[in-house]
């Protein structure tokens with residue numbers, strides 16, 4: 001009897017079908033009233049006592065295999081006879097509870113790009129995996145210059161020429177190498193730095209950098225453009241202040257603060273009770289950078305700026321910890337559904 005059960009077991013395990021009708025025949029053949037399983041259980045009563053244990057175990061195994069095979073084939077087929085037109089009722093009204101929403105960083109990135117778009121800035125993107133030239137050397141970071149430490153870089157171990165870009169200034173280089181002025185562009189994208197993750201820093205973040213090169217571009221143009229941006233982004237009564245700073249690729253350079261829009265300049269935890277928050281770095285493009293990229297600094301001048309998208313998003317939506325942007329928690333993300 002054991003051999004007989006084993007034969008059925010192999011038969012059941014190899015059975016397959018895509019037709020509900022055949023599946024029903026399978027069920028009747030094995031588990032029906034006059035089916036194989038019932039026959040075998042009847043026969044089991046005649047089995048010698050010393051054979052009972054093994055035979056019983058095998059019989060139960062067969063019973064389970066039949067059930068399993070039947071259930072799994074049935075689940076695959078559904079009770080719709082596998083006809084596609086029966087899978088969906090296309091006339092049912094659509095429910096909107098599954099619709100997604102824009103990520104808050106995407107909302108703010110778009111607003112930044114649009115604000116500059118209104119004064120003639122077009123958009124360019126470039127690779128996140130960069131080479132030393134575009135990320136550093138062309139931007140006047142001297143070899144071994146300590147300025148490279150300002151942006152803790154992820155280098156590719158086997159080839160120090162290859163790295164994850166630390167800013168989208170690399171895209172500015174790529175554009176300048178192929179375009180003669182006037183150039184008026186923004187450069188959105190994700191950038192990477194080797195920083196310990198905290199509420200204020202992450203190993204990646206997002207920037208929108210910008211570049212304006214033409215004849216007679218001055219620092220006054222830079223300041224006016226940055227003020228326009230701050231007022232458009234936040235509110236018409238936002239104040240700005242420029243503090244002297246240093247970047248190898250701009251000279252002179254500045255960091256720009258805006259009056260803290262969380263406390264209105266009164267002083268709060270976010271602005272460290274100063275009333276000001278830093279939102280971007282900027283400056284006049286260093287003539288050495290123009291030369292490196294094939295633009296004549298005797299004819300042209302320009303300014304550049306780099307805006308941190310997370311920073312602006314924190315301020316606009318009052319988000320205090322940037323880690324939440326990359327945690328994919330829908331309870332957080334859904335709150336921005338209508339803020340397009």
Ligand code: PHE
Pocket residue numbers: 166167168169209247250253281282283304305306307
């Ligand atoms: N590239 C700079 C950074 O990522 C930002 C910047 C851009 C500063 C352009 C000045 C001019 O820190």
